[in-house]
Amino acid sequence: MTLDRRSFLKLVGAGAGAAGLPLIGRAAELMPKSGKRVVVVGGGYGGTIAAKYIRMMDKNIEVVLVEKNDHFVSCPFSNLYIGGILPDLTELTIKFDKLASNHGVKVVQAEVTGIDAAGHTITTSKGTLKYDRLVVSPGIDFRIEEIEGYNDKTPELMPHAWKAGPQTSLLRKQLVDMKDGGTVVLSVPLGPFRCPPGPYERTSMIAHYLKTHKPKSKIIVVDANPDIVSKGGLFKKGWKKYYEGIIDYRPAKKVTAIDAGKMNVLIEGIEEVHGDVINLIPPQRAAKIAQVAGLVGDDKKWCPVNQATFESTLHKDIHVIGDSSIAGAMPKSGYSANSEAKICATNIVALMNGREIVGLSGINTCYSYITDKEAVSVAAVYALQEGKIAGVKGAGGVSPDLSAAEAVYAKSWLKNILTEMST
Amino acid sequence: MMMKWRGWTLATGVLAISALAQAAPPSAAMLSNACAGCHGTNGGSAGPTMPSLASQSKEAIEAAMKKFKSGERPSTIMGRLAKGYSDAEVSAMAEYFSKQKLHATNQAVDAAKVKKGASLQESNCGRCHIEDGKEGKDDTPVMASQWLPYMQMQMADYLSGTRKMPEKMKEKVDPMSKEDLDALLHFYASVK
Known part of the structure:
Protein backbone atom coordinates (compact mmCIF):
# COMPACT_ATOMS: atom_id res chain seq x y z
CA MET A 1 0.00 0.00 0.00
CA THR A 2 2.60 2.53 -1.12
CA LEU A 3 -0.25 4.63 -2.41
CA ASP A 4 -1.88 4.98 0.96
CA ARG A 5 1.32 6.05 2.62
CA ARG A 6 2.09 8.58 -0.05
CA SER A 7 -1.40 10.02 -0.03
CA PHE A 8 -1.32 10.16 3.75
CA LEU A 9 1.90 12.18 3.70
CA LYS A 10 0.45 14.50 1.06
CA LEU A 11 -2.66 15.04 3.13
CA VAL A 12 -0.61 15.91 6.19
CA GLY A 13 1.26 18.47 4.11
CA ALA A 14 -1.89 19.95 2.66
CA GLY A 15 -3.60 20.07 6.02
CA ALA A 16 -0.80 22.16 7.50
CA GLY A 17 -0.82 24.66 4.66
CA ALA A 18 -4.53 24.93 4.10
CA ALA A 19 -5.90 25.45 7.59
CA GLY A 20 -9.09 27.48 7.57
CA LEU A 21 -9.48 27.43 3.81
CA PRO A 22 -12.28 25.65 1.98
CA LEU A 23 -11.44 22.05 1.23
CA ILE A 24 -12.19 22.13 -2.48
CA GLY A 25 -9.23 23.34 -4.45
CA ARG A 26 -7.00 22.96 -1.44
CA ALA A 27 -7.08 19.26 -0.69
CA ALA A 28 -4.05 17.47 -2.08
CA GLU A 29 -4.43 15.73 -5.40
CA LEU A 30 -4.35 12.05 -4.59
CA MET A 31 -3.02 10.59 -7.85
CA PRO A 32 -2.14 13.09 -10.58
CA LYS A 33 -3.87 12.18 -13.83
CA SER A 34 -1.76 11.67 -16.93
CA GLY A 35 -3.76 9.75 -19.54
CA LYS A 36 -7.45 8.87 -19.90
CA ARG A 37 -9.09 8.15 -16.57
CA VAL A 38 -12.42 6.91 -15.24
CA VAL A 39 -13.12 7.18 -11.53
CA VAL A 40 -15.74 4.83 -10.07
CA VAL A 41 -17.49 5.73 -6.82
CA GLY A 42 -18.72 2.72 -4.82
CA GLY A 43 -17.45 -0.87 -4.62
CA GLY A 44 -20.76 -2.71 -4.69
CA TYR A 45 -22.73 -4.67 -7.28
CA GLY A 46 -22.43 -1.85 -9.83
CA GLY A 47 -19.10 -0.16 -9.17
CA THR A 48 -16.86 -3.24 -9.07
CA ILE A 49 -18.25 -4.48 -12.38
CA ALA A 50 -18.00 -1.09 -14.11
CA ALA A 51 -14.36 -0.78 -13.01
CA LYS A 52 -13.44 -4.31 -14.07
CA TYR A 53 -15.21 -4.26 -17.45
CA ILE A 54 -13.77 -0.88 -18.49
CA ARG A 55 -10.30 -2.32 -17.86
CA MET A 56 -11.19 -5.56 -19.68
CA MET A 57 -12.34 -3.58 -22.71
CA ASP A 58 -9.65 -0.89 -22.83
CA LYS A 59 -6.33 -1.14 -21.00
CA ASN A 60 -5.49 2.43 -22.06
CA ILE A 61 -8.05 3.82 -19.65
CA GLU A 62 -6.86 4.18 -16.07
CA VAL A 63 -9.61 3.17 -13.65
CA VAL A 64 -9.68 4.27 -10.02
CA LEU A 65 -12.27 2.63 -7.77
CA VAL A 66 -13.04 4.65 -4.64
CA GLU A 67 -14.79 2.81 -1.82
CA LYS A 68 -15.21 3.79 1.83
CA ASN A 69 -14.66 0.27 3.19
CA ASP A 70 -11.92 -2.29 2.51
CA HIS A 71 -14.60 -4.89 1.76
CA PHE A 72 -18.20 -5.20 0.57
CA VAL A 73 -21.00 -7.28 2.07
CA SER A 74 -23.78 -8.46 -0.26
CA CYS A 75 -27.38 -7.61 0.57
CA PRO A 76 -28.60 -10.54 -1.56
CA PHE A 77 -28.51 -13.64 0.68
CA SER A 78 -28.13 -11.56 3.87
CA ASN A 79 -31.72 -12.53 4.69
CA LEU A 80 -30.53 -16.14 4.94
CA TYR A 81 -28.13 -15.14 7.68
CA ILE A 82 -30.91 -13.24 9.46
CA GLY A 83 -33.04 -16.40 9.24
CA GLY A 84 -30.27 -18.56 10.69
CA ILE A 85 -29.62 -20.52 7.50
CA LEU A 86 -26.17 -19.07 6.86
CA PRO A 87 -23.83 -19.20 9.87
CA ASP A 88 -22.20 -15.81 9.20
CA LEU A 89 -21.56 -13.21 6.50
CA THR A 90 -18.26 -14.68 5.24
CA GLU A 91 -19.75 -16.07 2.02
CA LEU A 92 -21.28 -12.65 1.30
CA THR A 93 -18.11 -10.63 1.80
CA ILE A 94 -15.72 -9.70 -0.99
CA LYS A 95 -12.43 -7.80 -1.16
CA PHE A 96 -11.05 -5.76 -4.03
CA ASP A 97 -7.41 -6.92 -4.21
CA LYS A 98 -7.91 -9.17 -7.25
CA LEU A 99 -9.58 -6.38 -9.22
CA ALA A 100 -6.24 -4.65 -8.77
CA SER A 101 -3.97 -7.63 -9.51
CA ASN A 102 -6.05 -9.16 -12.33
CA HIS A 103 -7.24 -6.03 -14.08
CA GLY A 104 -5.09 -3.16 -12.88
CA VAL A 105 -7.99 -1.32 -11.20
CA LYS A 106 -6.50 1.18 -8.75
CA VAL A 107 -8.43 0.81 -5.52
CA VAL A 108 -8.56 3.73 -3.09
CA GLN A 109 -10.19 3.29 0.29
CA ALA A 110 -11.70 6.69 0.97
CA GLU A 111 -15.03 8.41 1.40
CA VAL A 112 -16.19 10.63 -1.45
CA THR A 113 -17.45 13.93 -0.07
CA GLY A 114 -17.97 16.07 -3.16
CA ILE A 115 -18.11 16.09 -6.94
CA ASP A 116 -17.11 19.13 -8.97
CA ALA A 117 -18.78 18.31 -12.26
CA ALA A 118 -17.46 21.37 -14.10
CA GLY A 119 -13.92 20.78 -12.88
CA HIS A 120 -14.08 17.00 -13.46
CA THR A 121 -12.77 16.45 -9.93
CA ILE A 122 -14.02 14.56 -6.90
CA THR A 123 -13.06 15.25 -3.32
CA THR A 124 -12.42 12.32 -1.02
CA SER A 125 -11.35 11.94 2.58
CA LYS A 126 -7.83 11.31 1.25
CA GLY A 127 -7.56 14.06 -1.35
CA THR A 128 -8.91 14.98 -4.77
CA LEU A 129 -9.04 12.93 -7.95
CA LYS A 130 -9.45 14.22 -11.49
CA TYR A 131 -11.43 12.23 -14.02
CA ASP A 132 -12.48 12.28 -17.66
CA ARG A 133 -15.61 10.32 -16.84
CA LEU A 134 -17.08 9.43 -13.48
CA VAL A 135 -19.24 6.40 -12.61
CA VAL A 136 -21.37 6.90 -9.51
CA SER A 137 -22.72 3.68 -7.99
CA PRO A 138 -23.26 4.61 -4.36
CA GLY A 139 -26.45 2.75 -3.44
CA ILE A 140 -29.18 4.21 -1.27
CA ASP A 141 -29.83 6.45 1.70
CA PHE A 142 -32.91 6.77 3.90
CA ARG A 143 -35.57 9.48 3.96
CA ILE A 144 -35.60 9.42 7.74
CA GLU A 145 -37.27 12.85 7.90
CA GLU A 146 -40.50 11.13 6.84
CA ILE A 147 -40.62 9.18 10.11
CA GLU A 148 -41.28 11.31 13.16
CA GLY A 149 -39.00 10.47 16.05
CA TYR A 150 -36.37 8.79 13.88
CA ASN A 151 -32.82 9.94 14.64
CA ASP A 152 -29.21 8.81 14.25
CA LYS A 153 -29.58 6.33 17.09
CA THR A 154 -32.76 4.68 15.79
CA PRO A 155 -30.96 2.09 13.62
CA GLU A 156 -29.27 0.74 16.77
CA LEU A 157 -32.68 0.19 18.35
CA MET A 158 -34.78 -0.63 15.29
CA PRO A 159 -32.31 -1.86 12.67
CA HIS A 160 -33.06 -1.47 8.97
CA ALA A 161 -30.48 -4.05 7.92
CA TRP A 162 -30.97 -2.67 4.39
CA LYS A 163 -27.23 -2.13 3.97
CA ALA A 164 -25.52 -5.42 4.71
CA GLY A 165 -22.90 -5.55 7.46
CA PRO A 166 -23.17 -4.54 11.13
CA GLN A 167 -26.89 -3.76 10.73
CA THR A 168 -27.51 -7.30 9.46
CA SER A 169 -25.65 -8.76 12.44
CA LEU A 170 -27.58 -6.52 14.84
CA LEU A 171 -30.99 -7.65 13.54
CA ARG A 172 -29.88 -11.28 13.74
CA LYS A 173 -28.70 -10.77 17.32
CA GLN A 174 -31.98 -9.13 18.34
CA LEU A 175 -33.93 -12.08 16.92
CA VAL A 176 -31.72 -14.58 18.74
CA ASP A 177 -32.05 -12.62 22.00
CA MET A 178 -35.84 -12.28 21.72
CA LYS A 179 -37.94 -14.44 24.05
CA ASP A 180 -40.15 -17.15 22.59
CA GLY A 181 -43.63 -15.67 22.34
CA GLY A 182 -42.28 -12.32 21.21
CA THR A 183 -43.46 -10.19 18.30
CA VAL A 184 -41.30 -9.05 15.42
CA VAL A 185 -42.48 -6.02 13.44
CA LEU A 186 -41.16 -5.49 9.93
CA SER A 187 -42.09 -2.28 8.19
CA VAL A 188 -41.93 -1.95 4.41
CA PRO A 189 -41.65 1.56 2.91
CA LEU A 190 -43.47 2.80 -0.17
CA GLY A 191 -41.68 1.85 -3.36
CA PRO A 192 -39.45 2.30 -5.16
CA PHE A 193 -36.87 0.95 -2.77
CA ARG A 194 -33.77 -1.26 -3.02
CA CYS A 195 -34.66 -4.88 -3.81
CA PRO A 196 -38.44 -5.01 -4.38
CA PRO A 197 -38.90 -8.63 -3.14
CA GLY A 198 -36.37 -8.14 -0.31
CA PRO A 199 -38.80 -7.29 2.53
CA TYR A 200 -40.93 -10.32 1.72
CA GLU A 201 -37.98 -12.71 1.52
CA ARG A 202 -36.87 -11.30 4.86
CA THR A 203 -40.34 -11.88 6.27
CA SER A 204 -40.11 -15.49 5.07
CA MET A 205 -36.66 -15.98 6.57
CA ILE A 206 -37.64 -14.46 9.93
CA ALA A 207 -40.77 -16.63 9.94
CA HIS A 208 -38.59 -19.66 9.18
CA TYR A 209 -36.40 -18.82 12.17
CA LEU A 210 -39.38 -18.28 14.47
CA LYS A 211 -41.08 -21.49 13.34
CA THR A 212 -37.87 -23.47 13.90
CA HIS A 213 -36.61 -21.89 17.12
CA LYS A 214 -39.36 -19.75 18.69
CA PRO A 215 -42.68 -21.29 17.66
CA LYS A 216 -44.84 -19.17 20.00
CA SER A 217 -43.62 -15.99 18.29
CA LYS A 218 -45.02 -14.10 15.31
CA ILE A 219 -44.10 -11.46 12.79
CA ILE A 220 -46.31 -8.52 11.86
CA VAL A 221 -45.56 -6.97 8.47
CA VAL A 222 -46.78 -3.40 8.10
CA ASP A 223 -46.49 -2.57 4.42
CA ALA A 224 -46.96 0.99 3.15
CA ASN A 225 -47.75 -0.45 -0.27
CA PRO A 226 -51.26 -1.58 -1.25
CA ASP A 227 -49.96 -5.13 -1.74
CA ILE A 228 -46.75 -7.18 -1.91
CA VAL A 229 -44.55 -5.34 -4.41
CA SER A 230 -42.86 -8.31 -6.12
CA LYS A 231 -43.57 -12.03 -6.57
CA GLY A 232 -46.76 -11.43 -4.54
CA GLY A 233 -48.64 -14.58 -5.51
CA LEU A 234 -45.67 -16.79 -4.75
CA PHE A 235 -44.95 -15.22 -1.37
CA LYS A 236 -48.60 -15.53 -0.36
CA LYS A 237 -48.65 -19.15 -1.45
CA GLY A 238 -45.47 -19.90 0.50
CA TRP A 239 -46.68 -18.08 3.60
CA LYS A 240 -49.96 -20.00 3.57
CA LYS A 241 -48.16 -23.30 3.08
CA TYR A 242 -45.44 -22.87 5.68
CA TYR A 243 -46.12 -19.91 7.96
CA GLU A 244 -49.86 -19.84 8.67
CA GLY A 245 -50.39 -18.15 12.04
CA ILE A 246 -46.81 -16.87 12.14
CA ILE A 247 -46.96 -14.09 9.52
CA ASP A 248 -49.56 -11.35 10.01
CA TYR A 249 -49.42 -9.32 6.78
CA ARG A 250 -51.05 -5.88 6.87
CA PRO A 251 -51.00 -3.97 3.56
CA ALA A 252 -51.51 -0.21 3.12
CA LYS A 253 -50.09 0.57 6.56
CA LYS A 254 -47.54 3.35 6.39
CA VAL A 255 -45.28 3.95 9.36
CA THR A 256 -45.13 7.70 9.94
CA ALA A 257 -43.69 7.84 13.46
CA ILE A 258 -41.97 5.76 16.09
CA ASP A 259 -42.07 5.68 19.86
CA ALA A 260 -38.63 4.43 20.81
CA GLY A 261 -39.41 4.24 24.54
CA LYS A 262 -42.41 1.96 24.06
CA MET A 263 -40.90 0.10 21.08
CA ASN A 264 -43.89 1.05 18.95
CA VAL A 265 -44.30 2.07 15.35
CA LEU A 266 -47.20 4.36 14.50
CA ILE A 267 -49.30 3.82 11.40
CA GLU A 268 -50.43 7.17 9.87
CA GLY A 269 -49.61 8.72 13.25
CA ILE A 270 -52.44 6.97 15.10
CA GLU A 271 -52.45 3.17 15.11
CA GLU A 272 -49.75 1.78 17.43
CA VAL A 273 -48.02 -1.51 16.70
CA HIS A 274 -45.66 -2.90 19.32
CA GLY A 275 -42.68 -5.10 18.58
CA ASP A 276 -40.09 -6.82 20.76
CA VAL A 277 -37.89 -6.61 17.69
CA ILE A 278 -38.57 -3.92 15.09
CA ASN A 279 -37.02 -4.14 11.64
CA LEU A 280 -37.82 -0.66 10.40
CA ILE A 281 -36.94 -0.20 6.73
CA PRO A 282 -37.31 3.53 6.03
CA PRO A 283 -38.29 5.02 2.66
CA GLN A 284 -35.32 5.54 0.37
CA ARG A 285 -33.56 7.79 -2.11
CA ALA A 286 -30.22 7.84 -3.93
CA ALA A 287 -27.18 7.88 -1.65
CA LYS A 288 -26.04 11.16 -0.12
CA ILE A 289 -23.19 11.77 -2.57
CA ALA A 290 -25.70 11.73 -5.44
CA GLN A 291 -27.80 14.32 -3.58
CA VAL A 292 -24.79 16.51 -2.73
CA ALA A 293 -23.53 16.39 -6.31
CA GLY A 294 -26.87 17.49 -7.73
CA LEU A 295 -27.46 14.27 -9.61
CA VAL A 296 -31.03 13.71 -8.37
CA GLY A 297 -33.96 14.80 -10.48
CA ASP A 298 -37.15 16.71 -9.83
CA ASP A 299 -38.44 13.99 -7.51
CA LYS A 300 -35.47 14.83 -5.18
CA LYS A 301 -34.94 11.09 -4.81
CA TRP A 302 -33.40 9.31 -7.78
CA CYS A 303 -30.98 10.12 -10.60
CA PRO A 304 -32.26 10.52 -14.16
CA VAL A 305 -29.89 9.08 -16.77
CA ASN A 306 -29.57 8.67 -20.50
CA GLN A 307 -31.14 5.28 -21.08
CA ALA A 308 -28.42 4.03 -23.42
CA THR A 309 -25.26 5.14 -21.59
CA PHE A 310 -26.41 5.84 -18.01
CA GLU A 311 -24.86 9.31 -18.33
CA SER A 312 -26.60 11.74 -16.01
CA THR A 313 -29.05 14.01 -17.79
CA LEU A 314 -28.07 16.72 -15.29
CA HIS A 315 -24.26 16.60 -15.39
CA LYS A 316 -22.09 15.77 -18.38
CA ASP A 317 -19.48 13.00 -18.13
CA ILE A 318 -21.01 11.57 -14.93
CA HIS A 319 -22.74 8.20 -15.20
CA VAL A 320 -25.05 6.87 -12.48
CA ILE A 321 -25.79 3.14 -12.18
CA GLY A 322 -27.37 0.78 -9.67
CA ASP A 323 -30.02 1.59 -7.08
CA SER A 324 -29.48 5.37 -7.37
CA SER A 325 -30.38 5.58 -11.04
CA ILE A 326 -33.72 5.69 -12.83
CA ALA A 327 -33.20 2.78 -15.20
CA GLY A 328 -36.61 2.44 -16.81
CA ALA A 329 -38.06 -1.01 -16.18
CA MET A 330 -34.90 -2.37 -14.55
CA PRO A 331 -35.52 -2.83 -10.83
CA LYS A 332 -33.22 -1.74 -8.03
CA SER A 333 -31.55 -5.14 -7.70
CA GLY A 334 -28.02 -6.51 -7.51
CA TYR A 335 -28.25 -8.23 -10.87
CA SER A 336 -29.65 -5.08 -12.50
CA ALA A 337 -26.68 -3.12 -11.14
CA ASN A 338 -24.34 -5.76 -12.57
CA SER A 339 -26.02 -5.56 -15.95
CA GLU A 340 -26.21 -1.75 -15.93
CA ALA A 341 -22.50 -1.56 -15.06
CA LYS A 342 -21.59 -3.55 -18.17
CA ILE A 343 -23.86 -1.46 -20.42
CA CYS A 344 -22.35 1.70 -18.93
CA ALA A 345 -18.77 0.38 -19.20
CA THR A 346 -19.26 -0.62 -22.85
CA ASN A 347 -20.50 2.83 -23.78
CA ILE A 348 -17.98 4.74 -21.69
CA VAL A 349 -15.26 2.91 -23.62
CA ALA A 350 -17.09 3.67 -26.88
CA LEU A 351 -17.44 7.37 -26.02
CA MET A 352 -13.81 7.72 -24.88
CA ASN A 353 -12.63 6.18 -28.13
CA GLY A 354 -14.93 8.22 -30.35
CA ARG A 355 -16.97 5.20 -31.37
CA GLU A 356 -20.70 4.79 -31.88
CA ILE A 357 -22.87 3.95 -28.85
CA VAL A 358 -23.70 0.23 -28.56
CA GLY A 359 -27.38 -0.69 -28.19
CA LEU A 360 -28.50 -1.79 -24.74
CA SER A 361 -29.21 -5.36 -23.72
CA GLY A 362 -29.73 -6.15 -20.07
CA ILE A 363 -30.93 -8.89 -17.75
CA ASN A 364 -32.30 -9.15 -14.25
CA THR A 365 -32.45 -12.42 -12.36
CA CYS A 366 -33.43 -12.45 -8.73
CA TYR A 367 -34.08 -15.32 -6.33
CA SER A 368 -35.96 -15.19 -3.05
CA TYR A 369 -35.98 -17.95 -0.46
CA ILE A 370 -39.30 -18.94 1.07
CA THR A 371 -37.87 -21.68 3.31
CA ASP A 372 -34.37 -23.08 3.72
CA LYS A 373 -35.07 -25.49 0.86
CA GLU A 374 -37.40 -23.69 -1.53
CA ALA A 375 -37.03 -20.48 -3.50
CA VAL A 376 -38.76 -18.49 -6.22
CA SER A 377 -37.37 -16.23 -8.90
CA VAL A 378 -38.12 -13.37 -11.23
CA ALA A 379 -36.29 -12.76 -14.49
CA ALA A 380 -36.42 -10.31 -17.37
CA VAL A 381 -34.55 -9.30 -20.50
CA TYR A 382 -34.29 -5.57 -21.26
CA ALA A 383 -33.89 -3.55 -24.45
CA LEU A 384 -34.39 0.06 -25.45
CA GLN A 385 -37.89 0.81 -26.65
CA GLU A 386 -38.81 4.33 -27.68
CA GLY A 387 -35.86 5.71 -25.76
CA LYS A 388 -36.60 3.89 -22.53
CA ILE A 389 -35.33 0.69 -20.98
CA ALA A 390 -38.22 -1.77 -21.20
CA GLY A 391 -38.72 -5.47 -20.61
CA VAL A 392 -38.72 -7.50 -23.83
CA LYS A 393 -42.31 -8.59 -24.38
CA GLY A 394 -43.06 -12.29 -24.11
CA ALA A 395 -39.96 -12.94 -22.01
CA GLY A 396 -39.29 -12.99 -18.29
CA GLY A 397 -41.70 -13.37 -15.42
CA VAL A 398 -41.86 -15.25 -12.15
CA SER A 399 -41.52 -18.93 -11.23
CA PRO A 400 -44.65 -21.02 -11.72
CA ASP A 401 -44.34 -22.33 -8.16
CA LEU A 402 -42.05 -22.70 -5.14
CA SER A 403 -39.08 -24.78 -6.19
CA ALA A 404 -36.26 -26.76 -4.59
CA ALA A 405 -34.21 -26.48 -7.80
CA GLU A 406 -34.34 -22.69 -7.62
CA ALA A 407 -32.96 -22.78 -4.07
CA VAL A 408 -30.02 -24.76 -5.47
CA TYR A 409 -29.49 -22.50 -8.49
CA ALA A 410 -29.67 -19.41 -6.29
CA LYS A 411 -26.49 -20.49 -4.49
CA SER A 412 -24.62 -20.64 -7.78
CA TRP A 413 -26.10 -17.25 -8.70
CA LEU A 414 -24.47 -15.80 -5.58
CA LYS A 415 -21.17 -17.59 -6.15
CA ASN A 416 -20.96 -16.38 -9.74
CA ILE A 417 -22.01 -12.79 -9.23
CA LEU A 418 -19.69 -12.26 -6.25
CA THR A 419 -16.84 -13.95 -8.12
CA GLU A 420 -17.48 -11.63 -11.06
CA MET A 421 -17.22 -8.65 -8.72
CA SER A 422 -14.03 -9.73 -6.97
CA THR A 423 -11.78 -11.46 -9.55
CA MET B 1 -18.98 -8.82 -36.96
CA MET B 2 -20.03 -5.40 -38.26
CA MET B 3 -21.05 -6.77 -41.64
CA LYS B 4 -23.07 -9.43 -39.99
CA TRP B 5 -24.98 -7.00 -37.79
CA ARG B 6 -25.59 -4.66 -40.68
CA GLY B 7 -27.09 -7.51 -42.71
CA TRP B 8 -29.22 -8.53 -39.78
CA THR B 9 -30.41 -4.98 -39.24
CA LEU B 10 -31.42 -4.54 -42.87
CA ALA B 11 -33.19 -7.87 -42.90
CA THR B 12 -35.38 -6.94 -39.96
CA GLY B 13 -36.61 -3.83 -41.77
CA VAL B 14 -38.71 -1.08 -40.27
CA LEU B 15 -38.33 -2.03 -36.64
CA ALA B 16 -34.58 -1.86 -36.97
CA ILE B 17 -34.72 1.66 -38.43
CA SER B 18 -36.43 3.06 -35.36
CA ALA B 19 -33.93 1.24 -33.16
CA LEU B 20 -31.05 2.73 -35.13
CA ALA B 21 -32.32 6.20 -34.36
CA GLN B 22 -31.30 5.58 -30.74
CA ALA B 23 -28.21 3.44 -31.05
CA ALA B 24 -26.72 0.58 -32.97
CA PRO B 25 -28.12 -2.84 -32.10
CA PRO B 26 -26.54 -4.61 -29.15
CA SER B 27 -23.19 -6.17 -30.00
CA ALA B 28 -22.45 -9.83 -29.32
CA ALA B 29 -20.40 -8.76 -26.29
CA MET B 30 -23.22 -6.54 -24.99
CA LEU B 31 -25.69 -9.42 -25.24
CA SER B 32 -23.30 -11.98 -23.75
CA ASN B 33 -21.99 -9.87 -20.86
CA ALA B 34 -25.50 -9.72 -19.42
CA CYS B 35 -25.40 -13.52 -19.00
CA ALA B 36 -22.10 -13.41 -17.10
CA GLY B 37 -23.69 -12.50 -13.76
CA CYS B 38 -24.84 -16.13 -13.58
CA HIS B 39 -22.47 -17.88 -16.01
CA GLY B 40 -19.29 -16.06 -15.00
CA THR B 41 -17.11 -13.48 -16.74
CA ASN B 42 -16.69 -14.55 -20.40
CA GLY B 43 -18.81 -17.60 -19.58
CA GLY B 44 -16.43 -19.18 -17.07
CA SER B 45 -18.77 -20.29 -14.28
CA ALA B 46 -17.75 -20.32 -10.63
CA GLY B 47 -21.09 -21.75 -9.50
CA PRO B 48 -21.20 -25.56 -9.48
CA THR B 49 -24.80 -25.87 -10.69
CA MET B 50 -24.49 -23.32 -13.50
CA PRO B 51 -22.69 -24.45 -16.64
CA SER B 52 -19.67 -22.71 -18.08
CA LEU B 53 -20.41 -21.38 -21.55
CA ALA B 54 -16.82 -20.48 -22.38
CA SER B 55 -15.54 -22.54 -25.32
CA GLN B 56 -18.90 -24.27 -25.66
CA SER B 57 -19.92 -25.35 -29.16
CA LYS B 58 -21.86 -22.62 -30.97
CA GLU B 59 -24.43 -25.09 -32.28
CA ALA B 60 -24.90 -26.62 -28.83
CA ILE B 61 -25.73 -23.22 -27.32
CA GLU B 62 -28.09 -22.42 -30.17
CA ALA B 63 -29.83 -25.78 -29.79
CA ALA B 64 -30.10 -25.37 -26.00
CA MET B 65 -31.58 -21.87 -26.28
CA LYS B 66 -34.08 -23.04 -28.89
CA LYS B 67 -35.22 -25.86 -26.62
CA PHE B 68 -35.38 -23.61 -23.57
CA LYS B 69 -37.51 -21.21 -25.59
CA SER B 70 -39.97 -23.89 -26.73
CA GLY B 71 -40.00 -25.58 -23.32
CA GLU B 72 -38.72 -28.84 -24.80
CA ARG B 73 -35.77 -28.66 -22.40
CA PRO B 74 -36.89 -28.19 -18.79
CA SER B 75 -35.57 -25.14 -16.94
CA THR B 76 -36.35 -22.76 -14.15
CA ILE B 77 -35.17 -19.36 -15.38
CA MET B 78 -33.62 -20.13 -18.77
CA GLY B 79 -36.90 -20.60 -20.61
CA ARG B 80 -38.08 -17.20 -19.41
CA LEU B 81 -34.82 -15.56 -20.49
CA ALA B 82 -34.44 -17.36 -23.84
CA LYS B 83 -37.75 -15.90 -24.98
CA GLY B 84 -36.18 -12.45 -24.84
CA TYR B 85 -33.81 -13.02 -27.75
CA SER B 86 -34.18 -13.34 -31.52
CA ASP B 87 -32.50 -16.23 -33.32
CA ALA B 88 -29.89 -13.80 -34.63
CA GLU B 89 -29.14 -12.59 -31.11
CA VAL B 90 -28.84 -16.16 -29.82
CA SER B 91 -26.41 -16.97 -32.64
CA ALA B 92 -24.34 -13.90 -31.83
CA MET B 93 -24.11 -14.91 -28.16
CA ALA B 94 -23.39 -18.54 -29.03
CA GLU B 95 -20.55 -17.51 -31.30
CA TYR B 96 -19.18 -15.13 -28.68
CA PHE B 97 -19.07 -17.78 -25.96
CA SER B 98 -17.70 -20.43 -28.34
CA LYS B 99 -14.66 -18.23 -28.91
CA GLN B 100 -13.80 -17.79 -25.21
CA LYS B 101 -11.00 -19.80 -23.65
CA LEU B 102 -12.04 -23.06 -21.95
CA HIS B 103 -12.68 -22.39 -18.27
CA ALA B 104 -10.59 -25.02 -16.50
CA THR B 105 -12.14 -25.85 -13.14
CA ASN B 106 -10.41 -27.37 -10.14
CA GLN B 107 -13.08 -29.73 -8.88
CA ALA B 108 -12.79 -32.53 -6.39
CA VAL B 109 -13.03 -35.67 -8.53
CA ASP B 110 -12.59 -39.32 -7.65
CA ALA B 111 -9.41 -40.63 -9.34
CA ALA B 112 -10.72 -44.20 -9.71
CA LYS B 113 -13.94 -42.91 -11.30
CA VAL B 114 -11.96 -40.65 -13.64
CA LYS B 115 -9.93 -43.66 -14.82
CA LYS B 116 -13.01 -45.80 -15.36
CA GLY B 117 -14.81 -42.89 -17.01
CA ALA B 118 -11.93 -42.32 -19.43
CA SER B 119 -12.22 -45.83 -20.85
CA LEU B 120 -16.04 -45.61 -21.01
CA GLN B 121 -15.74 -42.30 -22.86
CA GLU B 122 -13.41 -43.79 -25.43
CA SER B 123 -15.52 -46.85 -26.15
CA GLN B 154 -28.71 -32.86 -16.22
CA MET B 155 -28.12 -36.61 -16.21
CA ALA B 156 -30.84 -37.00 -13.59
CA ASP B 157 -33.20 -35.06 -15.89
CA TYR B 158 -32.22 -37.33 -18.81
CA LEU B 159 -32.78 -40.50 -16.81
CA SER B 160 -36.12 -39.35 -15.42
CA GLY B 161 -37.24 -38.37 -18.93
CA THR B 162 -37.85 -34.70 -18.11
CA ARG B 163 -35.04 -33.89 -20.55
CA LYS B 164 -35.19 -35.83 -23.80
CA MET B 165 -32.03 -37.74 -24.64
CA PRO B 166 -30.83 -37.69 -28.26
CA GLU B 167 -31.38 -41.15 -29.86
CA LYS B 168 -27.66 -41.83 -30.36
CA MET B 169 -26.94 -40.98 -26.75
CA LYS B 170 -29.81 -43.12 -25.49
CA GLU B 171 -28.41 -46.18 -27.27
CA LYS B 172 -25.15 -45.77 -25.36
CA VAL B 173 -26.59 -44.68 -22.03
CA ASP B 174 -29.32 -47.34 -21.68
CA PRO B 175 -26.96 -50.28 -21.10
CA MET B 176 -24.78 -48.34 -18.65
CA SER B 177 -25.12 -48.57 -14.88
CA LYS B 178 -25.53 -45.53 -12.63
CA GLU B 179 -21.93 -46.09 -11.50
CA ASP B 180 -20.74 -46.04 -15.12
CA LEU B 181 -22.53 -42.77 -15.78
CA ASP B 182 -21.19 -41.23 -12.59
CA ALA B 183 -17.65 -42.30 -13.58
CA LEU B 184 -18.10 -40.67 -16.99
CA LEU B 185 -19.13 -37.37 -15.45
CA HIS B 186 -16.14 -37.44 -13.10
CA PHE B 187 -13.95 -37.98 -16.14
CA TYR B 188 -15.41 -35.00 -18.03
CA ALA B 189 -15.11 -32.80 -14.95
CA SER B 190 -11.40 -33.68 -14.74
CA VAL B 191 -10.50 -32.80 -18.36
CA LYS B 192 -8.64 -29.51 -18.77
Missing part, protein backbone atom coordinates in the same frame (compact mmCIF):
# COMPACT_ATOMS: atom_id res chain seq x y z
CA ASN B 124 -18.99 -45.28 -25.91
CA CYS B 125 -19.13 -41.49 -26.23
CA GLY B 126 -16.01 -40.42 -28.10
CA ARG B 127 -17.59 -40.45 -31.56
CA CYS B 128 -19.73 -37.41 -30.70
CA HIS B 129 -18.02 -35.95 -27.60
CA ILE B 130 -14.71 -35.80 -29.44
CA GLU B 131 -11.24 -35.00 -28.03
CA ASP B 132 -12.11 -36.20 -24.51
CA GLY B 133 -15.13 -33.92 -24.53
CA LYS B 134 -13.03 -30.86 -25.32
CA GLU B 135 -14.71 -30.44 -28.68
CA GLY B 136 -18.35 -30.49 -29.65
CA LYS B 137 -19.45 -32.04 -32.92
CA ASP B 138 -22.40 -30.17 -34.44
CA ASP B 139 -24.77 -29.58 -31.53
CA THR B 140 -23.04 -32.04 -29.18
CA PRO B 141 -21.88 -29.99 -26.21
CA VAL B 142 -18.33 -29.62 -24.97
CA MET B 143 -18.09 -31.50 -21.66
CA ALA B 144 -14.51 -30.82 -20.59
CA SER B 145 -14.15 -29.12 -17.22
CA GLN B 146 -17.91 -28.71 -16.92
CA TRP B 147 -19.16 -28.59 -13.33
CA LEU B 148 -19.90 -32.03 -11.89
CA PRO B 149 -23.03 -30.99 -9.94
CA TYR B 150 -24.44 -29.37 -13.12
CA MET B 151 -23.78 -32.49 -15.20
CA GLN B 152 -25.25 -34.73 -12.49
CA MET B 153 -28.45 -32.65 -12.42
